[in-house]
Amino acid sequence: MIEFGILSFGAYVPVTRLQRSAIHATNGWFAGGLRGLAKGEKAVANWDEDSVTMAVEAARDALEGIDRTTIERVAIASTTLPFADRQNAGIVKEALNLPDAVGALDVAGSQRAATSALLAALGGNETTLVTAAEITTPKPASEREMTSGDAAAAVLVGTGTPIATFVASHSITMDFVDHFREAGKAHDYDWEARWVRDEGFARIMNPAIAALLEKAGVEGAAIDHFVVPVAVKGVPEMLAKKAGIGEGAVADTLGANLGHAGAAHALVMLAATLEKAKPGERILLASFGQGCDLILLEVTGAIGSVKPRLGVSGWLARRIESSNYAKYLFHRGLLQLDRGMRAEHDSKTALTALWRNRKAVLGLVGGRCTKTGTVQFPKSEVSVNANDHAVGTQEDYPLAEVPAKILTWTADALTYSPDPPSYYGNIDFVGGGRMMTEFTDFAGDALDVGADLRMMFRIKAYDENRGFRRYFWKAAPAF
Amino acid sequence: MAKGIRDKVAILGMGCAKFGERWDKDEDQLMLEAYEEAMADAGIEASQIDAAWLGAAFDAQNIGPSGIPLAVALRLPDIGVTKVENYCASGTESFRGAVYAVASGACDIALAMGAEKLKDTGYGGLPVRTRGTTHDMIGITGSAPGNFAQLASAYRGVHGVGKDDLKRAMAHVSVKSHANGAKNPKAHLQKAVTMDQVLNAPMIAEPLGLFDCCGVSDGAACAIVTTPEIARALGKTDIVTVKALQLATSNGWEMQASGWNGSYFHTTRVAATKAYDEAGITDPRSQLSLIEVHDCFSVTELVTMEDLHISKEGQGWRDVLDGFFDADGQIPCQIDGGLKCFGHPIGASGLRMIYENYLQLLGRAGERQRQDNPVFALSHNLGGMPNQNVSSIAIIGRADA
Numbered sequence: 001m002i003e004f005g006i007l008s009f010g011a012y013v014p015v016t017r018l019q020r021s022a023i024h025a026t027n028g029w030f031a032g033g034l035r036g037l038a039k040g041e042k043a044v045a046n047w048d049e050d051s052v053t054m055a056v057e058a059a060r061d062a063l064e065g066i067d068r069t070t071i072e073r074v075a076i077a078s079t080t081l082p083f084a085d086r087q088n089a090g091i092v093k094e095a096l097n098l099p100d101a102v103g104a105l106d107v108a109g110s111q112r113a114a115t116s117a118l119l120a121a122l123g124g125n126e127t128t129l130v131t132a133a134e135i136t137t138p139k140p141a142s143e144r145e146m147t148s149g150d151a152a153a154a155v156l157v158g159t160g161t162p163i164a165t166f167v168a169s170h171s172i173t174m175d176f177v178d179h180f181r182e183a184g185k186a187h188d189y190d191w192e193a194r195w196v197r198d199e200g201f202a203r204i205m206n207p208a209i210a211a212l213l214e215k216a217g218v219e220g221a222a223i224d225h226f227v228v229p230v231a232v233k234g235v236p237e238m239l240a241k242k243a244g245i246g247e248g249a250v251a252d253t254l255g256a257n258l259g260h261a262g263a264a265h266a267l268v269m270l271a272a273t274l275e276k277a278k279p280g281e282r283i284l285l286a287s288f289g290q291g292c293d294l295i296l297l298e299v300t301g302a303i304g305s306v307k308p309r310l311g312v313s314g315w316l317a318r319r320i321e322s323s324n325y326a327k328y329l330f331h332r333g334l335l336q337l338d339r340g341m342r343a344e345h346d347s348k349t350a351l352t353a354l355w356r357n358r359k360a361v362l363g364l365v366g367g368r369c370t371k372t373g374t375v376q377f378p379k380s381e382v383s384v385n386a387n388d389h390a391v392g393t394q395e396d397y398p399l400a401e402v403p404a405k406i407l408t409w410t411a412d413a414l415t416y417s418p419d420p421p422s423y424y425g426n427i428d429f430v431g432g433g434r435m436m437t438e439f440t441d442f443a444g445d446a447l448d449v450g451a452d453l454r455m456m457f458r459i460k461a462y463d464e465n466r467g468f469r470r471y472f473w474k475a476a477p478a479f
Numbered sequence: 480m481a482k483g484i485r486d487k488v489a490i491l492g493m494g495c496a497k498f499g500e501r502w503d504k505d506e507d508q509l510m511l512e513a514y515e516e517a518m519a520d521a522g523i524e525a526s527q528i529d530a531a532w533l534g535a536a537f538d539a540q541n542i543g544p545s546g547i548p549l550a551v552a553l554r555l556p557d558i559g560v561t562k563v564e565n566y567c568a569s570g571t572e573s574f575r576g577a578v579y580a581v582a583s584g585a586c587d588i589a590l591a592m593g594a595e596k597l598k599d600t601g602y603g604g605l606p607v608r609t610r611g612t613t614h615d616m617i618g619i620t621g622s623a624p625g626n627f628a629q630l631a632s633a634y635r636g637v638h639g640v641g642k643d644d645l646k647r648a649m650a651h652v653s654v655k656s657h658a659n660g661a662k663n664p665k666a667h668l669q670k671a672v673t674m675d676q677v678l679n680a681p682m683i684a685e686p687l688g689l690f691d692c693c694g695v696s697d698g699a700a701c702a703i704v705t706t707p708e709i710a711r712a713l714g715k716t717d718i719v720t721v722k723a724l725q726l727a728t729s730n731g732w733e734m735q736a737s738g739w740n741g742s743y744f745h746t747t748r749v750a751a752t753k754a755y756d757e758a759g760i761t762d763p764r765s766q767l768s769l770i771e772v773h774d775c776f777s778v779t780e781l782v783t784m785e786d787l788h789i790s791k792e793g794q795g796w797r798d799v800l801d802g803f804f805d806a807d808g809q810i811p812c813q814i815d816g817g818l819k820c821f822g823h824p825i826g827a828s829g830l831r832m833i834y835e836n837y838l839q840l841l842g843r844a845g846e847r848q849r850q851d852n853p854v855f856a857l858s859h860n861l862g863g864m865p866n867q868n869v870s871s872i873a874i875i876g877r878a879d880a
């Protein structure tokens with residue numbers, strides 16, 4: 001049956017899991033009170049990731065097997081968008097190689113940015129790809145540093161065969177400032193947790209949840225999944241109890257091995273919930289931030305027919321453990337290491353050239369010769385085919401989703417990399433096409449000729465002189 | 480139908496500056512050093528030079544672009560000076576310009592200069608530089624060792640050579656060149672090293688250790704060329720002529736198409752085949768007297784032995800370990816120390832190789848002189864990286880060969 005609702009979902013969790021014990025081992029002398037939080041691990045983005053690249057990966061996870069030309073609008077929700085003035089959703093659109101005739105929307109400014117974006121999509125009639133991503137920016141030795149983590153999620157809303165449909169929503173807006181981060185500032189400033197819990201979560205959310213349930217004509221006990229993206233221990237349980245929602249319905253906040261992914265966390269938890277939801281179940285998604293957004297969904301019989309490529313569980317299983325807290329600090333710009341003169345190389349981007357080549361650069365679109373079938377990257381006027389230099393015969397040939405294999409590789413300790421050694425080499429795409437590219441997310445000993453690869457959208461270089469970042473595709477171990 | 484360059488051009492004189500960390504010299508002073516030696520050898524006046532070519536790859540480091548730096552450094556008499564840049568093959572490229580000018584009959588005498596001042600960067604290794612606005616968005620700005628190191632991973636895979644076997648063969652290349660460099664007073668590095676030192680050196684780019692990489696040096700080298708007839712008229716009796724001069728430039732096939740396996744230089748194979756044909760050499764393994772190749776890294780030299788059709792494919796590492804290319808082997812390779820120890824001032828290197836071959840052919844190489852009367856000497860100068868490069872080959876020999 002053709003209906004409007006959530007058509008698919010996906011998530012992304014960076015591969016590195018920083019051990020909280022390693023953070024405490026360094027900071028414990030100063031912040032001994034955080035000892036109780038010094039267990040488990042948090043997901044931290046690589047140096048070449050930001051909210052846009054993570055949103056792209058979550059979208060790819062959600063769009064597995066889905067015709068991308070059906071998408072009419074792309075939204076990205078985050079409080080850590082890389083660009084203040086350059087449509088971030090537009091970069092996501094290019095990386096996904098979507099048709100130009102789509103709308104775009106950046107949603108920011110609050111921890112409930114993702115639910116607000118989702119509500120807008122559910123309230124409209126377009127097929128909208130809602131992404132949410134956060135690269136968290138906690139101060140070293142803060143409680144936030146222990147509880148936060150980086151992640152992204154994506155939900156496709158539109159007309160088709162939904163796996164979940166919209167039942168009701170309720171939003172409250174009040175300028176309750178539990179924490180804040182002024183534009184351009186690196187870190188959050190938090191007010192006392194007890195006050196936030198009692199006056200914020202309890203006094204704002206409890207009545208709002210009750211109002212939603214009444215509006216929907218649903219008893220609290222009928223909620224099967226209560227999704228509350230709040231890292232403060234006990235708060236989701238307290239809210240559930242007040243609303244009459246069973247304790248067993250309270251969703252795992254993923255604190256043990258991911259951390260709280262800021263504005264993205266609502267969709268990350270929703271994605272984790274949809275992975276295990278059953279037909280007929282009700283999901284109540286409740287996000288908090290200067291008020292709250294409450295969304296009631298009902299899972300349809302189509303659940304299970306559409307699966308993310310990995311989903312939250314799959315991403316959590318793809319992990320590299322790290323106890324290198326210094327590396328994390330350096331990658332976040334919180335530790336000034338001597339990078340050497342080679343790091344002074346100017347990475348100015350010619351915007352004219354970027355525009356001309358945007359499909360190749362942002363979308364990894366190569367060329368295929370319509371005469372010989374030769375696949376190549378990048379596309380060129382004259383085919384690279386050694387025997388037939390056909391001119392002007394190439395059609396677009398997207399390579400981002402094509403598996404590849406390592407032809408040659410090295411671990412270069414001389415060239416500057418924020419994460420030395422720099423791994424790169426020549427790779428061959430299955431079905432044709434070759435390029436030299438950087439490798440990312442590799443544990444060093446995993447590299448070998450013939451190793452299977454999957455391309456990932458990453459930051460290629462930072463232009464620190466002008467405040468610009470250059471995106472491109474890198475090869476990661478296949479997953 | 481063109482018949483090639485064979486015996487149309489003779490080398491009238493050559494010179495080479497002392498290579499190394501020339502902290503006290505600018506590039507123009509290094510050029511003068513090479514020029515004065517070449518002019519004394521040629522026995523001519525500056526007014527007799529009709530045209531000049533300058534090969535320099537990193538002109539931004541010291542001299543700046545165009546032919547003007549050479550014209551000014553030597554105060555050439557307002558003749559045409561052309562600056563050429565073809566990555567690390569720039570030296571041979573400048574030689575090619577001068578040789579072609581003489582062969583065409585447009586010039587009687589032409590000068591080729593290759594020069595580089597690399598020790599003004601503030602750090603070791605080659606300067607980091609852009610490769611164009613579009614390339615920098617989709618390509619790799621890696622280091623030279625990182626680019627060439629990939630040969631090893633592919634070579635091992637293609638030929639089933641063990642990691643330790645290849646590493647040992649690569650080490651032999653470096654130990655041999657250090658032993659040769661120790662006998663060369665103009666070399667940057669003049670100290671012998673042991674296998675253990677090479678094998679245990681810090682890793683630069685897997686699997687290349689410090690001693691698998693050539694030196695980055697300041698230096699200049701110069702050639703003055705003319706026709707054999709003019710050389711004789713100027714009183715030269717012992718004449719060395721150009722037998723072949725070939726250049727092959729990647730068209731993107733290796734990097735973009737499929738077919739190349741990553742373990743060899745496609746361009747070198749193409750240039751070598753054409754060069755032997757041009758020089759009339761049918762069996763390089765038995766006919767070449769000595770060779771100077773672009774040993775920017777040990778693994779580059781090793782695979783080049785195969786690309787020059789001297790060693791069989793996949794067997795170069797065995798020839799290396801057998802000592803075939805040692806100073807006392809059948810075909811000495813880098814008898815002057817090579818890029819590894821003579822040093823690698825980029826634009827000068829191609830001409831430095833020809834300089835050594837020229838000295839050897841004339842019996843003027845001093846302590847390192849090959850005693851068996853060399854006849855054909857090949858030089859191979861390479862720029863770029865394995866998957867996209869410029870490969871040049873020059874064969875010079877005795878005029879009567």
